[in-house]
Amino acid sequence: MIRGQNLFAEPSVGRRDFLKLSAKIVAVLGLSPTIIPQIAESLEKGAKPAVIWLHFQECTGCTESLLRATGPDLAEVILDVISLEYHETLFAAAGHQIEDNLHNAMKRYKGKYVLVVEGAIPVKENGRFCEISGHTAIDILKKTATDAAAVIAIGSCASWGGIPSALMANGENPTGAQGVQKTLGELGINKPVVNIPGCPPSPYNFLSTVVHFLNFGLPKLDKKGRPTFAYGTLIHDQCERRGHFDSGRFAEQFGDEGHRKGYCLYKLGCKGPSTFGNCPEQGFNEDKKWPVSIGHPCFGCIEAGVGFTKSLHDTSDMAFANPPQVYTKPTDPQEKGIDPLATAAAGLAAGVVATAVYKKGKALPGKEGE
Amino acid sequence: MEHLDPKPTGGKIFTPPILGMLLVFAVCAYFLILRYANGIGTVTNLTDHMSWGIWKVIGVIVGAALVCGGYACAFTVYVFNGWKYHRFVRPAILLSLLGYSFAGLSLAYDVGRYWGLFNFFIPKYWQGNSVLFEVAICVMSYILILSIEVGPSILEKFFSPEKADNLAAKLHAFLNKVLFLTLGFGVVLPTMHQSGLGGLALVMGEKISPLWQTPFVSLLHLISCIAMGYGCVIATEVLFANNYKDKDQMNLLGQFANLMKIFVVVFLALRWIEIIRAGGVGLAFDFGSGYLDAYSFWIEMLLFLVGLYFVWSKSAQSSAKNIFFGGWLIMLGGSLYRINVYIIGFHPEAGVSYFPSLPELIISIGMVCLQIAIFITIVKLFPIITKK
Numbered sequence: 001m002i003r004g005q006n007l008f009a010e011p012s013v014g015r016r017d018f019l020k021l022s023a024k025i026v027a028v029l030g031l032s033p034t035i036i037p038q039i040a041e042s043l044e045k046g047a048k049p050a051v052i053w054l055h056f057q058e059c060t061g062c063t064e065s066l067l068r069a070t071g072p073d074l075a076e077v078i079l080d081v082i083s084l085e086y087h088e089t090l091f092a093a094a095g096h097q098i099e100d101n102l103h104n105a106m107k108r109y110k111g112k113y114v115l116v117v118e119g120a121i122p123v124k125e126n127g128r129f130c131e132i133s134g135h136t137a138i139d140i141l142k143k144t145a146t147d148a149a150a151v152i153a154i155g156s157c158a159s160w161g162g163i164p165s166a167l168m169a170n171g172e173n174p175t176g177a178q179g180v181q182k183t184l185g186e187l188g189i190n191k192p193v194v195n196i197p198g199c200p201p202s203p204y205n206f207l208s209t210v211v212h213f214l215n216f217g218l219p220k221l222d223k224k225g226r227p228t229f230a231y232g233t234l235i236h237d238q239c240e241r242r243g244h245f246d247s248g249r250f251a252e253q254f255g256d257e258g259h260r261k262g263y264c265l266y267k268l269g270c271k272g273p274s275t276f277g278n279c280p281e282q283g284f285n286e287d288k289k290w291p292v293s294i295g296h297p298c299f300g301c302i303e304a305g306v307g308f309t310k311s312l313h314d315t316s317d318m319a320f321a322n323p324p325q326v327y328t329k330p331t332d333p334q335e336k337g338i339d340p341l342a343t344a345a346a347g348l349a350a351g352v353v354a355t356a357v358y359k360k361g362k363a364l365p366g367k368e369g370e
Numbered sequence: 371m372e373h374l375d376p377k378p379t380g381g382k383i384f385t386p387p388i389l390g391m392l393l394v395f396a397v398c399a400y401f402l403i404l405r406y407a408n409g410i411g412t413v414t415n416l417t418d419h420m421s422w423g424i425w426k427v428i429g430v431i432v433g434a435a436l437v438c439g440g441y442a443c444a445f446t447v448y449v450f451n452g453w454k455y456h457r458f459v460r461p462a463i464l465l466s467l468l469g470y471s472f473a474g475l476s477l478a479y480d481v482g483r484y485w486g487l488f489n490f491f492i493p494k495y496w497q498g499n500s501v502l503f504e505v506a507i508c509v510m511s512y513i514l515i516l517s518i519e520v521g522p523s524i525l526e527k528f529f530s531p532e533k534a535d536n537l538a539a540k541l542h543a544f545l546n547k548v549l550f551l552t553l554g555f556g557v558v559l560p561t562m563h564q565s566g567l568g569g570l571a572l573v574m575g576e577k578i579s580p581l582w583q584t585p586f587v588s589l590l591h592l593i594s595c596i597a598m599g600y601g602c603v604i605a606t607e608v609l610f611a612n613n614y615k616d617k618d619q620m621n622l623l624g625q626f627a628n629l630m631k632i633f634v635v636v637f638l639a640l641r642w643i644e645i646i647r648a649g650g651v652g653l654a655f656d657f658g659s660g661y662l663d664a665y666s667f668w669i670e671m672l673l674f675l676v677g678l679y680f681v682w683s684k685s686a687q688s689s690a691k692n693i694f695f696g697g698w699l700i701m702l703g704g705s706l707y708r709i710n711v712y713i714i715g716f717h718p719e720a721g722v723s724y725f726p727s728l729p730e731l732i733i734s735i736g737m738v739c740l741q742i743a744i745f746i747t748i749v750k751l752f753p754i755i756t757k758k
Contacts, residue, residue, distance in 0.1 A: 246486060339415075342728040349735050357698050360609065364691040 028208040050113040053087040056137040057164040058119030062155040063089050065200040115148035120157040120164040121183045124176030151193045153180040159197035160304035195225040199301035202282045205230040235272040238280040269313035271300030376753040391739035398736020401729040410482045413729040420724035427712040429476030432705045435595040437469025441560040442599030448553050457756040458603050467516040472741045501569040508563030515555045521545050565592045571711050579715040580650035593637045598704040600630035601697035608694045624687035631681050666714045673703030
C-alpha cells in the first residue's frame with residue numbers, strides 16, 4: 001500500500017496483507033515457509049493481547065520507525081493484532097483521561113498484558129530526572145512490570161541505557177540512566193525481559209518477537225536477553241563488504257578512491273566486527289538499506305559498550321579473531337608470459353623422469369619367448 | 371586369504387638419488403620462504419584470469435589421481451573380494467597417503483590469504499554447496515583414513531608376534547578391529563572427491579573447450595583415476611618388488627594391467643561419444659586456432675592409445691616391460707587429460723594464457739622429490755613390500 005494513497009478511506013487490512021506480513025516475519029524468524037498460513041491465521045484471528053507501552057528517557061525514534069514501516073502498513077496491522085491500551089505518542093487523549101486508562105488496563109489484564117518499554121530509566125537522585133504525571137520512571141516501571149506477563153525492552157535505551165547512559169567528559173553518567181533488565185533486577189522483580197536493542201531497531205525484529213510470543217511463546221534469547229533470530233550473528237559476518245575486508249581493501253578516508261569503490265569501512269571505524277545484529281539482512285526504510293550500504297561505518301548502536309561508548313572513528317575490536325596487522329602487498333596481476341628458464345626446468349624434470357622410466361623399462365624382461 | 375610377509379627392503383638410506391632429490395627440495399624450500407615473505411604474486415604467474423596454476427592442477431588434481439593406487443587396490447581387493455591382490459595394498463596405500471598429504475600441502479601454500487585457512491576447520495563456516503569444499507573435506511578425511519590404514523605397517527616394526535604386549539601391539543590390534551570401517555571410508559571418500567575434482571570442471575561451464583567439457587566430466591575423472599591407480603600400482607611394484615621370476619606376482623600384475631585396459635577403453639569410448647555429441651570433432655583438427663588445444667588433445671590420445679597397445683594382448687600382459695611402459699603411459703595420459711581440462715583447454719577470456727614461473731615449477735618439482743624420497747625411505751625401514 002502506498003502511503004497516503006487512502007488517507008480518507010477506512011483503514012482496513014485484508015488477508016493478502018496478513019499473508020505478506022506473515023511471510024516477512026517468517027523470513028526474519030528464519031522459520032519454514034510452511035508456517036506462513038498458521039501465522040497469518042493467528043494474526044487474522046486477532047489474539048489481541050493487551051499492550052502497555054511506556055516511554056522514559058528516549059527520543060520516540062523506536063515508535064517513529066515502527067509507525068513508518070510499510071508493506072503492509074505495519075501500524076495498521078499491529079493495531080489490529082494487539083490491543084494497545086496505553087501509548088503516549090499514539091493516544092488522542094491526554095492528562096487524567098489517559099492515566100485512568102493505564103490504571104484500568106492494569107487492573108483488567110492483570111498478569112496477562114505485555115509491557116513494552118521504550119527509553120532508559122534514570123536511577124540517580126531517586127529517579128527525579130524523568131517524571132510522568134508526578135511519578136518517577138522507576139515507580140511507573142515497578143507498578144506496571146509487577147503484573148506484566150512479559151516485558152519487551154525496545155531500543156538501545158531500554159535495553160542497556162543507550163544515549164542517555166553515555167558518559168560525559170568527566171566519566172559520569174549524569175542521570176544514572178540504565179536499561180530495563182538491570183532496573184528490574186535491582187527492584188527484585190523477576191520477569192522475562194526481551195531486549196530489542198538498536199537505535200532504532202528494525203521494526204520487523206520487534207514485530208517478529210511479538211508474533212513469536214503469540215504463537216510459540218518467548219523466542220530463544222542470548223545471554224544479553226536478545227532474540228537469537230535477530231541478534232545471533234555478527235554484522236561483520238553478513239556484511240556485503242566482507243570480501244573487501246578479507247582481501248585487505250579498505251577505504252582510508254571518506255571520499256577517497258577506496259571509499260568511492262565501496263571498499264571495507266573497517267579503517268574508518270566500522271563497528272561491524274564487534275556488533276551482533278541482522279542489519280545487513282534486514283535493512284531499514286523498507287529498502288534493505290543500512291549505514292554501511294550507503295558508505296558510513298556501522299556505529300554499533302545495538303551493542304552495549306560499543307555504541308555511544310566508543311568514539312565514532314575508533315577502530316573496532318574483533319569479536320572472534322584479530323586480523324593480522326600487516327598484510328603482504330597485493331601485486332599487480334599481470335600476465336607474465338613464458339620464462340625460458342622455467343621451460344628449461346620443466347623440460348629437464350620431464351627428461352629425467354622419461355629417461356629413468358625408459359632405462360628401467362628397457363632392462364625389464366619382455367614377452368615370453370622373446 | 372594367503373599369508374603375507376612384507377619386509378623392509380633395507381639398504382643405505384642416503385643414496386645419491388635420495389640426496390639429489392633432497393637438494394631439489396632445498397631449492398624448493400627457499401622459494402617457499404620467498405612465497406610467504408613476499409606474497410604469492412612474486413613467485414607465481416597466476417593472474418585473476420588464470421588463478422589455477424600447477425600447484426592446484428598438478429599438485430592436487432593430477433597428484434591425487436596419480437596416487438589412486440590405494441583407491442584402486444581397496445576397490446579391487448575389498449569390494450570385489452580380490453584377496454589374491456592383497457600384497458599390492460600396502461605400498462599403494464602408503465603412496466596414496468603421501469600423495470594426498472602433499473596434495474593438501476600444495477593447496478595450503480596455494481591459498482593466497484592463508485591466514486583465513488583456519489576457517490576451514492570451523493564447521494560453522496562450512497559451505498556445503500561448494501564443490502571445492504566437498505573436495506577439501508573428502509581429501510582431508512581421506513588423509514586421516516589413509517593414515518589409519520598405513521598405521522599397522524608402521525606399528526609392526528615396534529613389536530614381534532611372539533612378544534605382543536606393548537602399546538604398539540595393542541594399537542595394532544585395535545586398528546585391525548576397526549579396519550572394516552576405515553576400508554569402507556577408504557572406498558567411499560575417493561569416489562566422492564575424485565568425481566568432485568571433475569565437478570570443479572563442471573562449474574567452469576563454457577570456459578572449458580568442448581573437447582573436454584561434458585556433463586560426464588566427473589565420471590570421466592573417476593574412471594581415468596582408477597585406470598591411473600592400476601598403472602601406479604604396476605609401476606611401483608615393478609620398481610620396488612623387482613621379482614620378475616615370481617610367476618605369481620607377474621600374473622597378478624598382468625591381471626591389473628588387464629583391468630587398467632578395460633577402464634581406459636571405457637574412458638576413451640565415453641570421451642569420444644561426448645566429443646561427437648558436443649560437436650567438438652572439428653576443434654580436434656583446428657591446429658591454427660592459436661591455442662594448443664588440438665595438439666594437446668592428440669598427444670593425450672596418443673599416450674592413452676600407445677599405453678593400450680602395450681597392454682592389449684594376454685601375452686603382452688605377461689611381460690614386465692610391456693606393463694611397466696603401459697602403466698606409465700596411461701598415468702601420463704591421465705595426467706595430461708587433467709592438465710588439458712584445467713589449463714590448456716581452459717579459456718576464461720580471449721588471449722589469456724598461463725605458463726608457470728620458475729619458482730612455481732621448482733616448488734612443485736621439489737615437493738614431488740621430497741615425497742618420493744620419503745616413500746623410498748619408509749619402504750626401506752618398514753614392512754611395506756612383499757617379496758619372495
